Amino acid sequence: MTITNPKKTFNNAISLLKNNEYEKAENLCRDFLNQDDQDINFLSLLGTILLKKNDFEGAESYLRTVARLAPAYPNVQEDLGTLLLNLGKFEEALLPLQTAIEQNPNKASAFTKLGGALKNLGRDEAGDAALKHAANLSPDQADLENATMLFANGKFREAEVVAKKIIEKNPRDVNAALLLGRVAINARAFSDAEQIFRKIVDIAPRFMLAWHDLSTALKEQDKEEEAQEVLQKAISIDSGNAISHYYLAAIFAKLGKTEESATSYKIATELDPKLAGAHLGLGHVLKTLGDVDAGIVAYRQAINLRPNFGEIYFSLSNLKTFRFTDDEIKDMASRIDQEKLDTDSVVHFAFSLGKAYEDNKDYDKAFEYYLRGNEEHRNLISYDPVQTELAHEKLKETFTQEFFENIKTSDVGNPDKSPIFIVGLPRSGSTLLEQILASHSQVQGTSELPDLGIVSQMISNKAKGRAFPGGILQMSNKEITHLGDEYIKRTKRYRGDTPFFTDKMPNNFAHVGLLSAILPNAKIIDARRHPLDSCLGSFKQHFAKGQTFTYDMFELGEFYLHYDNLMHHWNDVLPGKVLRVQYEDVVQNLDTQVRRILDYCGLPFEEGCVNFHETKRSVRTASSEQVRQPIYSGSVNTWQRFDSHLEPLKDILEPLLDSADPTVIVR
Secondary structure, eight states, X not given: OOOSOHHHHHHHHHHHHHTTOHHHHXXXXXXXXXXXXXXXXXXXXXXXXXXXXXXXXXXXXHHHHHHHHOTTSTTHHHHHHHHHHHTTOHHHHHHHHHHHHHHOTTOHHHHHHHHHHHHHTTOHHHHHXXXXXXXXXXXXXXXXXXXXXXXXXXXXXHHHHHHHHHHHHOTTOHHHHHHHHHHHHHTTOHHHHHHHHXXXXXXXXXXXXXXXXXXXXXXXXXXXXXXXXXXXXXXXXXXXXXXXXXXHHHHHHHTTOHHHHHHHHHHHHHHOTTOHHHHHHHHHHHHHHTOHHHHHHHHHHHHHHOTTOHHHHHHHHTTSSOOOOHHHHHHHHHHTTOTTOOHHHHHHHHHHHHHXXXXXXXXXXXXXXXXXXXXXXHTTSOOOHHHHHHHHHHHHHHSOHHHHHHHHTSOOSOOOOOEEEEEEOTTSSXXXXXXXXXXXXXXXXXXXXXXXXXXXXXXXXXXXTBOTTGGGGGSOHHHHHHHHHHHHHHHGGGOOSOSEEEEOOGGGGGGHHHHHHHOTTOEEEEEEOOHHHHHHHHXXXXXXXXXXXXXXXXXXXXXXXXXXXXXXXXXXXXXXTEEEEEHHHHHHOHHHHHHHHHHHHTOOOOHHHHTGGGOOOOOOSTTTTGGGSOOOGGGTTGGGGGGGGOHHHHHHTGGGBOSSOTTSBOO
């Protein structure tokens, strides 16, 4: 596009920036710079836009260029100082901020930032003096800058106090309100955050950041449909905002609207080809849809944009059927030891390298990286194995044989027969069982649903002195039935017209007692795999969230024993309720096991269930590629490849295995 009126274009870009329409403003600047890459006005404005978008690396080169070519250009010194401050380069930030103050001694914001830089360098006296002077020049601006800096430094309570003072003076200060809403999100006060963001968009309907944060607050409250509506409203106001489409794509994905998600991600990447997260998300949904080749292209595009972001490489390795080249393995090995690499990327690179070396049959090297990834991540998360044991004991004490005898004599629970729960531990074949069932004409596979866990928390009620799980003993038959009603109501958003649907959230094994009470006609399948294969499979898998017991081999083995003991309890108090399906049996005799599963579910045999790999559907788990292939025996006893590293795990799992031949399961 040829731009014939630079002044008009520049003013348009400024107007877009003021309305927080960053993508449109950026595109105008880039279009002009394609014609004249030395124009100081557009170079500076583009740097400012990228700074607003938190693209610090992109902004730095533009702002440094302007500061070098035109050091007196308005705001460039302050913008450069702000950028360096955000990058943690406090010493480097001093000179441009001091220059900005020399150019405009009455600029409160520059003094605020200078104060922050000085205090971060331990020069508290000079920093306090700069902040005090900023407050004298412009109390409101200084307060907002101070609150923003406090928030960025993790001082959320202090930021909240300052932001509230600003809003008390000016209730229509949307920037302070936005900060207050983000403080609420950080405190997990999502309902409060929602109300704040709704007020902001009422005051400033074109404030896109507020629409985006409102969708986040809604999503965190499991209000995905409302989040979808909010983002579609934002897009109706500004259809060219790439971030809105990016956020909407993520909501579509969570709602299981995979094709709609792919469309939205594609729009986001077209509007902003440098939005790495959109390329990454597009790769995820294309993988889910079974278009692996296109998914790989999307992942590689994301790598080109953010080569140090380990999650992208991990996404490739998580395809399972993908193989890294030797050059890619060398590249990852060089990146993982970079001094300033964030820990999350270290973890993702480690798991990716573990998979790469395992594919190359270098099992010792593979285990070395798997171990590193697990150890790094274990330091970031909280998991207490004692609490797991106590929680399972409370479940056993609550859901007793007497409890279920009382349930049987009462008209309790929602009688709906449609749910088929597949429970167990991760990496135990649950995705395979779901694919088999979802290949039946009467069954829809809906993947891992969070709803039973959410419903279980409805038992807790502080006002009534109830807590999960024991609180169910204080509930009336009507209240217990309402829990089943709520589950059926919540899960309708994932379902089509088929009579049955699967819910394969593995951790629902802890809720077998609950779901048997609230959904007495639901079917429950326990997906089992050889304990060593199951545990090692979990140890080799970095999970997007949860499964915190899998990052230490001792804790993992202990958890497996707790799971096994709890399943034995359910079999004792609910004999015949749960169908146990052993992965190895499915591999050895697919036809027999398929018929057994269908008989249990009350479904007629269909040949498609045996030819499950031919079924076209979205599969969102780590096994998505494997279940699109015919069944094979190569996944049985894979633990033997790592046998020399598994003695501690074997010792823990000893009660379940034949001491003479660990390949044999005795329980």
